[in-house]
Amino acid sequence: MAYLQDSTYGKNNVKFLKVKRDPANPQIHQVMEATVRVLFTGGFDVSFTKADNSVIIPTDTIKNTILVEAKQTEVFPIERFAAHLVKHFIGKYGWIETVTVHIEQVKWSKYEVNGQLQPHSFVKNGDEVRVCDLFAKRDGSFLLSGGVKGLTVLKSSGSMFHGYNVCDYTTLKPAWERILSTDVDLKYKYDSSKIGSIDQILKLADTGLFDKTFESSLKITLDRFALENSASVQATMFNMASDILETNSYVYNASYTLPNKHYILFDLSWKGLKNENELFYPSPHPNGLIKCTVGREPVAKL
Numbered sequence: 001m002a003y004l005q006d007s008t009y010g011k012n013n014v015k016f017l018k019v020k021r022d023p024a025n026p027q028i029h030q031v032m033e034a035t036v037r038v039l040f041t042g043g044f045d046v047s048f049t050k051a052d053n054s055v056i057i058p059t060d061t062i063k064n065t066i067l068v069e070a071k072q073t074e075v076f077p078i079e080r081f082a083a084h085l086v087k088h089f090i091g092k093y094g095w096i097e098t099v100t101v102h103i104e105q106v107k108w109s110k111y112e113v114n115g116q117l118q119p120h121s122f123v124k125n126g127d128e129v130r131v132c133d134l135f136a137k138r139d140g141s142f143l144l145s146g147g148v149k150g151l152t153v154l155k156s157s158g159s160m161f162h163g164y165n166v167c168d169y170t171t172l173k174p175a176w177e178r179i180l181s182t183d184v185d186l187k188y189k190y191d192s193s194k195i196g197s198i199d200q201i202l203k204l205a206d207t208g209l210f211d212k213t214f215e216s217s218l219k220i221t222l223d224r225f226a227l228e229n230s231a232s233v234q235a236t237m238f239n240m241a242s243d244i245l246e247t248n249s250y251v252y253n254a255s256y257t258l259p260n261k262h263y264i265l266f267d268l269s270w271k272g273l274k275n276e277n278e279l280f281y282p283s284p285h286p287n288g289l290i291k292c293t294v295g296r297e298p299v300a301k302l
């Protein structure tokens with residue numbers, strides 16, 4: 001006999017752009033362009049196993065809800081909007097057991113013209129997005145994380161890779177100077193016990209905690225990337241994550257997923273030319289893929 005082992009459903013890729021006007025000067029805007037995913041679990045099994053649609057909240061309704069709530073509530077920061085959606089869905093539909101919200105925010109930045117920051121013109125300089133994930137249960141427990149995705153960086157000096165294991169399969173030459181490039185995918189998980197509750201997420205949003213954590217983590221990532229003479233992707237990402245934990249007391253752990261996007265020194269010796277770390281060819285594949293999660297060491301109890 002077959003049985004339903006696992007299931008979830010919801011709406012993905014719900015996009016909106018909301019203009020926020022400064023109450024003191026309505027010409028000064030901020031824009032939130034976001035993509036939202038909402039998934040449910042709960043009393044939905046019969047919709048899979050008995051073709052009973054009565055329990056299904058149509059995914060179209062989920063989409064409408066996201067858009068109506070985006071109109072009616074504050075959407076900055078995305079952690080607050082995620083918490084608001086969780087409260088709405090769990091409060092309204094008694095048979096939902098868990099809600100998972102994922103939000104990606106496009107980075108629209110204001111820029112200057114003739115030395116004047118423009119009040120309602122924005123530029124997007126890359127594919128970088130701010131992300132947040134909130135998993136919440138009806139019993140009030142939750143997991144919240146924030147982060148950044150798609151932040152592409154490259155340094156043309158200050159990166160080494162040598163001292164690695166060498167065996168009969170090794171062809172890689174040690175490097176004391178190389179190109180280092182990656183697409184940063186960073187996720188920092190908040191300590192749920194420090195935050196306390198979904199309602200507290202709304203309150204902490206007002207204190208600026210989530211914006212501060214995001215800005216600080218981004219700055220640490222970019223600062224370390226630029227300033228450290230990197231021994232390896234592994235060592236640098238560990239140092240970045242450690243800095244995030246040291247600086248942000250609400251962060252429980254920090255995870256990086258970093259592709260090592262290789263730029264390979266082109267051998268010009270056959271042409272009688274020296275290549276002193278000047279000409280590389282970007283290698284689209286294969287690429288290294290390096291992940292780590294860094295947490296806080298438990299404090300020893302005496």
Ligand SMILES: O=c1[nH]c(=O)c2[nH]c(=O)[nH]c2[nH]1
Nearest residue numbers: 161172231232233234260288
């Ligand atoms: O920083 C690096 N880590 C590796 O694990 C690795 N492997 C490799 O071929 N080059 C690199 N670079």
